[in-house]
Amino acid sequence: MAIEVIPAEQAWATYRRNTLARWPTREQPDRLSPLAAPQARQVFGLTGSERVFCIGSCFAREIENALVALGFDVLSVMREFPRSPNRQRSDRGMLNKYNTATILNELRWAFGEGPAYRHEDVLVGLPGDTLLQDLQLSGPWYAEEPVHAHAFRDAFNAFFRRIAEADVVVLTLGLSEVWKDAATGLYLNHAPTEAMVAAWPGRFSLHVLDAQETLAQLEAIDALLGRHLRPGWRLLLTVSPVPLWSTFRDQDVLLANTYSKAVLRTCAEQFTVGRPHVSYFPSYEFVTLSEPALVWREDDFRHVDPRFVDLIMASVMAQYGLGGGAPAKLLADSRDRVLRRAPGAGQAVGWRARWQRWLYRLGRWRRDRRTAQAARLAARQVQGHVERWDGRWLTGWAFDPQSARPVPVQLWLDGELVAERPAADERADVAQAHGPAALHSGFRLDLDALLPASRRPGAELVVQAGPLRLKTLSLGEAPVGPLDARQAGA
Structure with a gap:
């Protein structure tokens, strides 16, 4: 179906009047x-x-x-x-x-x-x-x-x-x-x-x-x-x-x-x-x-x-x-x-064009250098993610692109280090996304076993992988109820 129907007389009149009707040429x-x-x-x-x-x-x-x-x-x-x-x-x-x-x-x-x-x-x-x-x-x-x-x-x-x-x-x-x-x-x-x-x-x-x-x-x-x-x-x-x-x-x-x-x-x-x-x-x-x-x-x-x-x-x-x-x-x-x-x-022509071109190339070289430095720094940094937390089990991954040694995952409870475990489980899916260095990067932590039983309700738990803070959680709150049938896709 046409979105517009224009009588021929009107179409030709519009064409003659419209200074933008023709595609630009190399001459203009x-x-x-x-x-x-x-x-x-x-x-x-x-x-x-x-x-x-x-x-x-x-x-x-x-x-x-x-x-x-x-x-x-x-x-x-x-x-x-x-x-x-x-x-x-x-x-x-x-x-x-x-x-x-x-x-x-x-x-x-x-x-x-x-x-x-x-x-x-x-x-x-x-x-x-x-x-x-x-x-x-x-x-x-x-x-x-x-x-x-x-x-x-x-x-x-x-x-x-x-x-x-x-x-x-x-x-x-x-x-x-x-x-x-x-x-x-x-x-x-x-x-x-x-x-x-x-x-x-x-x-x-x-x-x-x-x-x-x-x-x-x-x-x-x-x-x-x-x-x-x-x-x-x-x-x-x-x-x-x-x-x-x-x-x-x-x-x-x-x-x-x-x-x-x-x-x-x-x-x-x-x-x-x-x-x-x-x-x-x-x-x-x-x-x-x-x-x-x-x-x-x-x-x-x-x-x-x-x-x-x-x-x-x-x-x-x-x-x-x-x-x-x-x-x-x-x-x-x-x-x-x-x-x-x-x-x-x-x-621009002549010396002005050459001067601008030189400034542009200098600026581009500086930007490329900063970008490369940032990329090298990022490549040295620990990467990781907390994927799930059900109130007890904490699951995720972390790896250091510059080291074959497992990254230590630390649990800090109200500012105090209470547990440390290596992220060393095999994670083929993470390796597929981030490269071979991430193959042994998984962790699954039992918080009931690792945290003191005397922890206060609402205590702040910080999950840290080396220097990288992965997640900040609040403990002891009411758990999420089961999904209703509609949300579960039943």
């Missing part, structure tokens, strides 16, 4: 090389005073940073979340929503439509395990004890309800490979672990969404926002240029990523037709059509360099005419910063 490459400058149709205006809420993949966090720098009131910037001794890195990644299905889940819970949010549906733990994973957020990366997992989720739900205060919602579409939990009927934001798949055969499945289902989810998101946001709200829609990190399909990830982005871009185009409150901005096209050396961060080929994100947002601001003449200067300055990453891509 400015709009394409080295920096693409795609122009999307502007269907509504902005003043710069709007309150903004960003939803989507990791690229949405980059958009947030750029909008904050431009002076917008960004409601989705994370503030004051409950801390846990186990989360040593930033919680911003917890907000990443990679697919339309789980964005729809969060909105339904936030606005109280459909089945109510329940911890027992969302926070998943293996049978007998007291560490819970939120597969609607970041899954095993933030496995937590129930008290911390529940506190974070309650705070996150309250935080997400702030979207009702937004004037503008920025929705970034990420990927089309989505996992589903048959026990709860929920699509997931993170893949279930192999241990979960083994514990509950048939419970989880991978869904490769098509355009029809993705579009239906977008329409449901739009309807929810329309019912609960204030009149005059607007939606800025974009497709994340960040490619898939990996695929679970039996094909090259390069092909899987092309399919995923094609579906999302198709749905974005179809969704905007006939919706005057929705505007598409072409961050995906900015990235994919520009010179790669100017786009990607220097540590990978997936994440967009912050200077390029600034260029994208400056282009959006210039298109919407925010701030009088300032956006034009902002856009020019942003282009200059990006072009300085690769002298010779711009128009």
